[in-house]
Amino acid sequence: MLRPSPNSPAPSVDLMHLTRHAEALAVLADPRYVPPPVRQDAPEGTLAWLRAHVSRFSSGAEHAARRRSVVERLAALDPVRLRADARRATLERAGDWRGVPTRVLGAALGVADTAPVAAAAAGYLSGEESPQRDAAVAALLDRADLPAVTLLLQAHDATETLIANALPRLAGHDDVEAVLRETLRHDPPVKVLRRLDLRDEEEVTLDVVAANRDPDVFPDPGRFDPARGDGPHLTFGAGLRPCPAPAYALALAAGVLEGLRAGERP
Numbered sequence: 001m002l003r004p005s006p007n008s009p010a011p012s013v014d015l016m017h018l019t020r021h022a023e024a025l026a027v028l029a030d031p032r033y034v035p036p037p038v039r040q041d042a043p044e045g046t047l048a049w050l051r052a053h054v055s056r057f058s059s060g061a062e063h064a065a066r067r068r069s070v071v072e073r074l075a076a077l078d079p080v081r082l083r084a085d086a087r088r089a090t091l092e093r094a095g096d097w098r099g100v101p102t103r104v105l106g107a108a109l110g111v112a113d114t115a116p117v118a119a120a121a122a123g124y125l126s127g128e129e130s131p132q133r134d135a136a137v138a139a140l141l142d143r144a145d146l147p148a149v150t151l152l153l154q155a156h157d158a159t160e161t162l163i164a165n166a167l168p169r170l171a172g173h174d175d176v177e178a179v180l181r182e183t184l185r186h187d188p189p190v191k192v193l194r195r196l197d198l199r200d201e202e203e204v205t206l207d208v209v210a211a212n213r214d215p216d217v218f219p220d221p222g223r224f225d226p227a228r229g230d231g232p233h234l235t236f237g238a239g240l241r242p243c244p245a246p247a248y249a250l251a252l253a254a255g256v257l258e259g260l261r262a263g264e265r266p
Contacts, residue, residue: 016202019210021217021234024193027204028239033195034059036203038127045141046134047123054150063241066150071244073147077108079251086252090259097260101159101252102152109148116140120149121156155249161189163253167260169224176257178226180250185212185233186224193237208234 018024027033038057042048051057055066085104090097099118106114119136123129140149166183173179193206212233213221236243243249 017205017207019207019214021211021214021232024206024208024211024234025238027195027206028193028234028237028241031240032198033204034198036194036196045138047120047129047137048127050120050137050141050146050149050153051124051127053146056150056154067244069147070150073109073145073151074245074248077248079247082108082248083251083255083258086255087259087262088255090256091263095260095263097163097256098160100256100259101163102156104252104255105155105248106152109144109151111140111144111148111152113143114152116143117152117156121153124153125157151245155245155252158189159249159252162249163256165189166253166257169226170257170261173226175226176254176261177250178229180253180257181230182224182226182228184235185218185228185231188212188233188235190235193234206234 018027035057038051039048040052042052053066055063055070058066082104085107086100089100089104093100099114102114102117106112106117116136116139119132120140123133137149140152144152162180162183165187166180169183170176170179188208191207191209193208195204195206196202197204212218212235215221217232218228232238236246
């Protein structure tokens with residue numbers, strides 16, 4: 001169980017459900033906290049098999065090696081081009097932006113057909129298996145290598161949710177990136193992170209929404225304020241396992257929002 005030091009902020013009511021920014025940050029920086037284990041005995045090519053072979057649900061040397069392969073795939077991509085392509089695709093579809101981030105990212109990764117991504121992504125974080133999700137994963141693995149599939153699945157729901165959360169707040173703000181950054185803090189697409197304490201096998205839940213609104217870190221935390229800049233929110237993780245692709249996610253989301261804004265102009 002997490003035991004804050006005497007100088008740390010007042011502890012959460014439930015020590016297994018952390019709401020303070022400093023507490024969550026301490027867990028994310030501590031190697032004794034790892035992702036909860038996932039099923040390891042699934043047949044190859046299924047959703048459960050995929051979850052057992054990606055960086056998100058692994059730890060230690062395995063996680064480091066798998067994360068490196070994802071970072072290497074990202075290094076070949078240009079966020080500026082992703083943003084321009086997402087803007088153009090949104091305009092071409094007359095504002096029907098759903099699916100645009102996945103298609104644009106897929107094209108950049110050399111995956112021409114991203115149709116199975118939505119079905120596979122539906123169970124990627126939860127681990128809820130179904131024949132349909134297994135079939136979608138198998139189809140993706142036929143089209144792309146594991147790092148590319150990993151990026152597509154991790155980007156699909158999170159990027160689309162970020163765009164959907166930012167859209168109502170876009171009016172009256174010229175800086176699309178500032179709106180997205182404050183949306184990441186104020187209304188993150190991923191609401192919680194879970195870690196297992198290796199010392200006692202207790203699972204700890206990190207409340208990202210609450211941590212991102214900690215008044216000790218963010219003045220007037222309930223107010224949506226794009227002028228805050230790129231503050232220390234925990235939406236992309238932190239510490240030992242930060243998200244490798246924040247610049248790419250922001251580029252895709254910004255491109256879509258710019259396309260929607262341009263499509264509204266007479």
